[in-house]
Amino acid sequence: MTIKLENVGIAVRDLEAAIAFFTDLGLEVMGRDTVSGEWTDTAVGLDGNHAHIAMLRTPDGAGVLELFEYVHPEAIETEPTRPNEIGMHRVAFSVDDLDAALAVAARHGCHPLRGVATYEDVYRLTYVRGPSGIIVMLAEALQKG
Structure with missing residues (x-):
């Protein structure tokens, strides 16, 4: 299979x-x-x-x-999920320019849940609350190549 x-x-x-x-x-x-x-x-x-x-x-x-x-049937409104809730969690995207992606998200009223983090020396990343409460992770590789 x-x-x-x-x-x-x-x-x-x-x-x-x-x-x-x-x-x-x-x-x-x-x-x-x-x-x-x-x-x-x-x-x-x-x-x-x-x-x-x-x-x-x-x-x-x-x-x-x-x-x-x-x-x-009519859509059912729910509270937006939080990062630690069980179930469908987030959709993640790699981007080549995190600051540019955040500027795009901001034009849609979507901002980081807390801020931009650096994971070791590998990624700059953040979670934003997208349309309909969707959590969207955006990550930029720090070592391009």
């Missing part, structure tokens, strides 16, 4: 805002759709499932996010 990670799915309250945030960081929209019907009810396990979706990939093609905004 072989296995391959296809994508990470994230439910968002505002699909357009989430797309704007992630595309400004450098992801590319692969496609958009509206999905509903018996097949989505069965696959997702929700009766009357109806959602707007967007597929975004990193420029290197290695990572894919599926963002979805529910039309039905």
